[in-house]
Amino acid sequence: MPAETTQEKALLDKPRLTREQIAQRAALELPDGAYVNLGWGIPNLIADYLPKEINVYFHSENGILGMGRRAKPGEEDYDLVDAMKVPVTLIRGASFFHQADAHLMTRGGHLDVAVLGGFQVSEKGDLANWKIPGAKGSGGIGGAMDIAAGAKKLIVCMEHVTKDGAPKIVRKCAYPLTGLECVDTIVTDLAVIDVMPQGLSLREVAPGWAADEVQKLTGAPMIAQGQVPEIRL
């Protein structure tokens, strides 16, 4: 459902966070010492924005714990790649294991935080992130359903609305589901939102945005208590 009123169209022209800034804000959700899996898209940018005082251990579904930065030119080893096929490096104390153990970690509740991209999130925390209806090709699930089912805390990073201005946070997902009631926190270019038993809770808004403006671009009601603070980066 594209934005229809003049007021909503005007809102869509207001400055929002960039993809990098979404990643930067999401990075602040990672506790020191956490074991973390980052999915494709915006989540993959988070590693570049970790606060200096924080150490986390990155997990890759192909069997790596303690993944480091991307390999520099000349340093690539194609037996050492991340889930996106990109050559990476290791930190000291890293380990390798097979794919079943890698997903035992995702599914079995061993990871502290997982961050995935999203097409839609529902007010109950249902996630749709693997297939766009009508898109060409076979689609692919990869590790997303295992990760969604098992992470202790699941954060979704995405733009708040589609390119057409339709809300991506909705009452009920229309896109094929990845998992039911699995999302804990949503970080978008407009807001930080927690999925609570009583509904969506608006924790922070993008600089220059008011809670009611964010609500207009959101497809489900949000609870906002008092003055909602702005995202600070």
Place this chain on the structure above:
Amino acid sequence: MKKKVYPSLDDIVADVPDGARIMFGGFGGAGFPNNLIQALVRKGVKNITAISNNCGTRDGELGLMFKNNQIKHVIASFPGPHANHFQERFAAREVTLELVPQGILCERMRAAAAGLQGFYTTVGVGTEVAEGKEERTLEGKRCILEMPIHADYAFIKAKNADELGNLTYRLAARNFNPIMAMAAKTTIAEVEELVSVGSIEPEHVMTPAIFVHRIVQAKGLHYAG
């Protein structure tokens, strides 16, 4: 004792029949048995059911077998938008596909390896993956029943093998290989180096020899894309 080491890639796949169910190791360009796949292309086997995380690159890995129209059914978690030959044949309905969540793909193969008749999981509940599967509530959680995946062959890639079939893997090229090695009736490993028995320390063996039936040495081969 029957010798496990074969003299050539073509010899080692010589008895693979049309219609075989074959697991192929590898993920993200690492750990694919590319030399064995090329031997299957040369042999020209047809109507293969392929069990693999993805469906190859543009012109490498399993892409070669899709290009050659040798695969009729795939069980995979992420076929891949750049698996051109698979996507073309899938669109033309020449190949059928069962999409499986990646960790569940591992566990279904592990169930086959372990002699278990399936398991219940919360993964995929309420999604397309759950369609047609038994659902029940266990420990207060909605679960679906997942069945084992069996195979006639596992084609895997390892770093070192001794002549008994003990294997090691390099870095993240391990991925699906040890799981598939345990799950198939006949496991065929292409390895970068053949080493003498005893030269792999027992505590460094990653796949014990009992799971490996045939070994061939071949220089590791990576495809870009």
